[in-house]
Amino acid sequence: MVHLNRQIDGATPGFARPLSKSERTRQRILDSAARVFASKGFAGVSLRDIASAADTKAGSLYYHFASKDELVEAVLRHAIEEMHQHVRDAVDAAADEGAAGRLKAAISAHTESVMERTDYAKALLRISSQIPDDVRERHNKHARAYGEYWGQLFNDARDEGAIRVDLDLTLARLLVLGAMNWTVEWPASLWSPESITSTLNKIVFEGIGTDDVDEEAVRALH
Amino acid sequence: MVHLNRQIDGATPGFARPLSKSERTRQRILDSAARVFASKGFAGVSLRDIASAADTKAGSLYYHFASKDELVEAVLRHAIEEMHQHVRDAVDAAADEGAAGRLKAAISAHTESVMERTDYAKALLRISSQIPDDVRERHNKHARAYGEYWGQLFNDARDEGAIRVDLDLTLARLLVLGAMNWTVEWPASLWSPESITSTLNKIVFEGIGTDDVDEEAVRALH
DNA sequence: GTCTATAAGCGGATAGAC
DNA sequence: GTCTATCCGCTTATAGAC
Numbered sequence: 249m250v251h252l253n254r255q256i257d258g259a260t261p262g263f264a265r266p267l268s269k270s271e272r273t274r275q276r277i278l279d280s281a282a283r284v285f286a287s288k289g290f291a292g293v294s295l296r297d298i299a300s301a302a303d304t305k306a307g308s309l310y311y312h313f314a315s316k317d318e319l320v321e322a323v324l325r326h327a328i329e330e331m332h333q334h335v336r337d338a339v340d341a342a343a344d345e346g347a348a349g350r351l352k353a354a355i356s357a358h359t360e361s362v363m364e365r366t367d368y369a370k371a372l373l374r375i376s377s378q379i380p381d382d383v384r385e386r387h388n389k390h391a392r393a394y395g396e397y398w399g400q401l402f403n404d405a406r407d408e409g410a411i412r413v414d415l416d417l418t419l420a421r422l423l424v425l426g427a428m429n430w431t432v433e434w435p436a437s438l439w440s441p442e443s444i445t446s447t448l449n450k451i452v453f454e455g456i457g458t459d460d461v462d463e464e465a466v467r468a469l470h
Numbered sequence: 471m472v473h474l475n476r477q478i479d480g481a482t483p484g485f486a487r488p489l490s491k492s493e494r495t496r497q498r499i500l501d502s503a504a505r506v507f508a509s510k511g512f513a514g515v516s517l518r519d520i521a522s523a524a525d526t527k528a529g530s531l532y533y534h535f536a537s538k539d540e541l542v543e544a545v546l547r548h549a550i551e552e553m554h555q556h557v558r559d560a561v562d563a564a565a566d567e568g569a570a571g572r573l574k575a576a577i578s579a580h581t582e583s584v585m586e587r588t589d590y591a592k593a594l595l596r597i598s599s600q601i602p603d604d605v606r607e608r609h610n611k612h613a614r615a616y617g618e619y620w621g622q623l624f625n626d627a628r629d630e631g632a633i634r635v636d637l638d639l640t641l642a643r644l645l646v647l648g649a650m651n652w653t654v655e656w657p658a659s660l661w662s663p664e665s666i667t668s669t670l671n672k673i674v675f676e677g678i679g680t681d682d683v684d685e686e687a688v689r690a691l692h
Numbered sequence: 693g694t695c696t697a698t699a700a701g702c703g704g705a706t707a708g709a710c
Numbered sequence: 711g712t713c714t715a716t717c718c719g720c721t722t723a724t725a726g727a728c
Contacts, residue, residue: 269711270711273711273712288513288600289511289512289513289599289600290511290513290514291511291512291513291514292512292513292514292600294702294703294704295703295704295705296702296703296704304712304713305712305713305714306704306705307705307706307707307712307713307714307715308711308712308713310704310705310706311711311712312711315704315705316703316704316705348679374599376655377511377596377655378510378511378514378600409680410679410680411678411679411680412676412678412679412680414672415669415672415673415678416661416665416669419661419665419666419669420669420673420678422653422656423649423652423653423666423669423670423673424649424673424678425652426648426649426650426651426652426653426655427645427646427648427649427652428648429648429652429655430645430647430648430649430651430652431644431645431648433598433599433648433651434644439638439641443638443641444641444645447637447638447641447642447645448645450636450637451637451642451645451646451673451674451677452673452677452678452679453677453678453679454634454676454677454679455673455674455675455676455677456633456634456637456642456646456674456675457570457632457633457634457675457676458631458632458633458634491693492693495693495694516720516721516722517721517722517723518720518721526694526695527694527695527696528721528722528723529694529695529696529697529723529724529725530693530694530695532722532723532724533693533694534693536723537722537723538721538722538723693728694727694728695726695727695728696725696726696727696728697724697725697726697727698723698724698725698726699722699723699724699725700721700722700723700724701720701721701722701723702719702720702721702722703718703719703720703721704717704718704719704720705716705717705718706715706716706717707714707715707716707717708713708714708715708716709712709713709714709715710711710712710713710714
């Protein structure tokens with residue numbers, strides 16, 4: 249699964265200038281690194297592992313990246329931009345469905361990214377707590393923009409009256425994102441992304457509880 | 471924060487035989503390993519790191535553990551048993567509150583384990599995807615028992631009529647556990663475990679939406 | 693039981709041939 | 711641009727003194 253989103257990595261959005269050999273190799277290394285990082289973590293992966301997955305040699309990586317840290321930073325940067333773009337596209341496509349509809353679309357898109365779309369999203373979620381501090385600090389700057397985008401989605405839905413007001417909205421957002429992100433730790437998925445997002449959206453918006461059974465009332469019966 | 475649950479590690483439950491020097495050292499090494507694994511992952515941690523945290527030398531670890539793999543396996547085993555015990559205690563204490571009340575108690579207890587109780591839980595969640603395959607396979611055997619315990623909690627709540635029947639209950643359980651587990655990835659927690667469990671239980675049982683929440687009824691209960 | 697010393701090998705990174 | 715060869719520090723693990 250090769251990604252050629254030059255709107256993301258390149259400097260000339262929209263233009264179809266063919267990739268140079270060097271750019272193609274660089275991309276192949278990034279893709280391989282994402283795949284290997286996603287399955288084995290950060291520290292557990294050697295540059296020889298990555299080179300082998302990219303069908304080249306460890307020494308050759310240094311023509312494209314100055315260090316392992318710089319390579320992983322590029323992977324994380326690509327990952328967050330790709331996820332953000334995928335979610336933004338889904339939200340834009342649901343533009344006229346109201347804030348609650350847009351939030352649901354975002355939840356579906358983010359889950360899709362984690363579960364099936366690319367190794368970049370999986371690598372991002374799996375290794376962002378294992379990387380050197382300076383790399384993480386730079387990465388957090390990009391990640392924060394994505395978090396704030398989600399904050400806006402939640403705020404809009406609440407302003408629309410679709411979210412109850414007795415919730416800490418930041419906390420709610422982090423918990424919902426956590427439920428999606430943790431799917432990266434599931435073994436081979438027995439469920440389709442559709443069934444997962446459907447179930448998650450039901451739980452998030454309506455809860456698992458039945459309407460007619462009230463917790464306090466149930467307790468009072470005993 | 472040292473743990474002396476000999477019901478878990480030892481063979482003689484309930485009896486207060488003093489720990490031998492060797493047992494105490496072994497426990498100190500385990501505690502230190504859990505702490506270091508929790509913050510730096512598995513592959514990124516050297517035996518010197520662990521030894522240093524336990525105030526001893528790398529070579530000395532081999533008197534207590536045959537290999538790094540065996541050490542991490544002991545950490546994971548302790549972690550899962552401690553979490554399971556903590557949740558079971560909370561559920562037992564809520565025995566007469568109905569199945570839904572017991573499930574809420576379990577959610578609170580599991581979140582507590584992840585957020586503040588021990589380094590073991592954090593290490594478990596952070597590294598279980600990074601360890602060698604054979605270690606993970608043995609670990610999964612123990613983890614499965616814990617998963618089945620949660621499955622029973624959800625089943626009981628549904629049988630009681632407290633959970634809507636249009637949900638894939640296994641999927642719901644995994645998503646709810648995921649929301650809790652992902653809190654391990656949060657930076658320094660700005661929230662108390664109480665506010666987190668309160669918000670999470672609201673979302674899980676009632677959802678974030680306003681559609682099916684009877685505001686009058688909620689207010690009347692307080 | 694714990695230490696020091698060390699073996700054997702893997703890690704990131706560099707130099708220089710092609 | 712990519713390769714091979716290599717440096718050198720760090721890793722797990724062992725041996726043997728105390």
